[in-house]
Structure formats: C-alpha cells, structure tokens
Amino acid sequence: MSTVKIMAIVLIIAGILGLVYGGFSYTRETQETKIGPFELSIKDKQTVNVPVWAGVMAIAAGGGLLLFASKKS
Template identity: 60%
Template sequence: MNAVKLVAIVLIAAGTLGLAYGSFSYTKNTDAVKLGPVEFTLKEKETVDIPVWASIGAIVAGAGLLLFAGKKN
C-alpha cells in the first residue's frame, strides 16, 4: 500500500468519526495560584465541535484520492 492510499484511508476514517461523534472534549490543566510551596491548579474541560462540512469534505477528499490514486499516467 502506498502513502497516497494510506492518507486516503485515514481521511475517510477521520471524516466518518467526525460525523459519528460531532465533538470531542479534553481536560486542560492550568496553574491558578502559586503561593510559595503551595500550588493550586485548575482543571478546565474544553469541548471542540467538529463541523459537518469538514467531516464530509474529508470523506470526499479521501474517496477522491482512492479513486484517482490507482490511475497511472
């Protein structure tokens, strides 16, 4: 399998996951206060929304790569 086909499969998989889940979240640790040896940290939960157009675009781009990668000049 060459690199172009691998990238196409990754794009299709990422687009499908983006459509299935729609968003993902992660926890970000930030230093809130440092008072000498005492340190308080704050954990913030961030959510990132994945646009539907980006997911569909990734699927279309991956499918296009798969279709045209097999054709040789």
C-alpha cells in the same frame, strides 16, 4: 500500499469519526499556585465541535484520493 492510499484511508476514517462523534473534548491546566505546602491548580475542560461539512469533505477528499491512486497504478 502507497502513501497516497494510506492518507486517503486516514481521511475517510477521520471524516467518519467526525460525523459519528461530532466533536471531542480535552482537559488542560490553566493556572497553578503554590502557597506554602498547599498547591492549587485549575483544570479547564475544552470542547471542540467538528462541523458536518468538514466530515463530509474529508470523506469526499479521501474517496477522491483513492480513485486517483487506483487510476494512476
């Protein structure tokens, strides 16, 4: 399987996941303080929304790459 076909499949899967889930969230530590034996850290939860148009464009680009790769072979 060529690299172009693998990239096309990855784009299609990423586009489908973007449409199904609509976004993802992650947690990061923003501040950490140590006062003697005590330790304080703040964890901040971030959410990233994936626009619908980005998912559709990823699927279309992956499909276009698959068509291009199959015609070239």
